[in-house]
Amino acid sequence: MDRNQLVKWIKAPAKMGHKYSLHVVYFCTGCGIIEIPPSITARWDAERFGVIPVATPRQANLFLITGYVSTKTLKAIIRTYEQMPEPKYTVGFGSCPINGGMYWDSYNTIKKLDKYIPIDGWIAGCMPRPEAVFVAVTHLWTLIDKEMADGYKRYREKYDYYRANQEKVFGEMEWPPLYGKE
């Protein structure tokens, strides 16, 4: 263990635990998922950074949105995100979730993903290399240290706005609101 971080471990052990065990939802959103198998297997070995893919969203705390988001996929993304236990972090991977990428004038692709769910960080590029995932993960560590990776808190606070945007796309939603009005 790094001796310099000993104070952090004593001050906030839970935070350090979250930081070094990021469990990723293995959710194939678009073409970007092709970068995930080399990242998690022997070549780049994401487990060095404590990143490991898990089977279900209920065990995960990191959500990589890998690639373009069609309207049908957005529904699945919202469902997956709402199932994840807190604290949870989201990273948009590739240029498509940022502003639509090469699908900026498509009739069926969501342009800006942060209008529908909160995003903690973006990885630009088309496609980003697996190294970029690790740069994002190390950057996410700093954000967690400084308590700036607060997407799930923002989702709780501004849930009405997020839900309103989601309902603008889907009309009537099939599931009730996650957070009730207080």
Next chain:
Amino acid sequence: MIMEELKSKLEKAFGSAKISSNYSNNLAIELDETQAISMLSYLKNLGYKHLALISCVDWIEDNQFELVYVLSAYMPSDDSYSEKEKLNIIVKTRISREEAKYISIIDIFENAEPYEREIHELFGIHFEGHPRLTPLFLVLKYDKPPFRKDFDTRQFVDDYFGNIPPVE
């Protein structure tokens, strides 16, 4: 050569069909909308039993839709690979754009069902005799089918996605 044989056979049976071939194993048949269905069943009886795909082209200047059916033959069970299996037959027919209505070919080729559903959703062509022309891919509501040439995607994107406010 099997292609010349087939060509002369088809010209004899369907006088009005325009038959051409751009590549060595492609045969393109253009014919009237009243004869396309009988052409497809005729080709099926000749052994071209595999419907590879149905596609649609929007010729907006001519005010017509073009339906494209691609057929080929299955390999025989003794694994011999002859010229017949290499051949792709492309049947094209044009229908009116205002009516946008054609006959379903499910009775001839059963696997036409998802293709016709897709074309119905994206181009708005009604296929008579299709059991379920229900939505297949699209979630959003569009004022006209999105693959038509006069559907302005940029306008739609500006109006629809541009009007959703950012949260932060």
